[in-house]
Amino acid sequence: MRIDNLVAVHKRKFRVTTNSKHDYPVWSNLLNRNFMVTRPNRVWVSDITYIWTHEGWLYLAAIMDLYSRGIIGLAMDKTIADTLVMQAMKQAILRRNPDEGLILHSDRGSQYAGNDFKALLSGHKFVGSMSRKGDCYDNAAAESFFHTLKVELIHRMKFRTREEAKRKIFEYVEMYYNTKRAHSTLGYLSPFEFENRVSQSLLTVH
DSSP states (O other), X not given: OTTTTOOOOOOOOOOOOOOOOSSSOOOOOSSTTOOOOSSTTSXXXXXXXXXXXXXXXXXXXXXXXXXXXXXXXXXEESSOXXXXXXXXXXXXXXXXXXXXXXXXXXXXXXXXXXXXHHHHHHHTTOEEEEOOTTOGGGGHHHHXXXXXXXXXXXXXXXXXXXXXXXXXXXXHIIIIITTTXXXXXXXXXXXXXXXXXXXXXXXXXX
């Protein structure tokens, strides 16, 4: 590695983002690790992560469409308030306008179990689903995206400000991850390439 000027990307210290010690009712695990979805906008998954900047922590909530692994909702703020996941979900709804019956899967954090987020889902007639307590594998697709984001971007940079981090993360997601990054589960297409190709093939069939 020294001869080839290669440097290991180190994993940074863990920071808790899931507060499952609350009194809100939780949803059953409807997803049950079934990560293969045959139609867009039928199952979305969501999670929260954190990024260190010289100004302090920046928290990020993402909404992923399991069909294509595309990130369709993204919200970032200096606090991990309930409004973070609300913003990400509203962005995804505005972007995709999904039908009733959509399943939104998340962990058991208070941000997702809270009354405001539940009201947002019920208002659109969506269905909530939550991982089993302490089981990160139940939301593996969202966890995988955050791992990719951190290895390919976050751990390679030092952000001076939260605004700089927001800009770089937005660029990574919208200009690279969604449109260019190949996924083995999608036949080595990017999420949006996969969606476009499948849409074109359906039009050809009809």
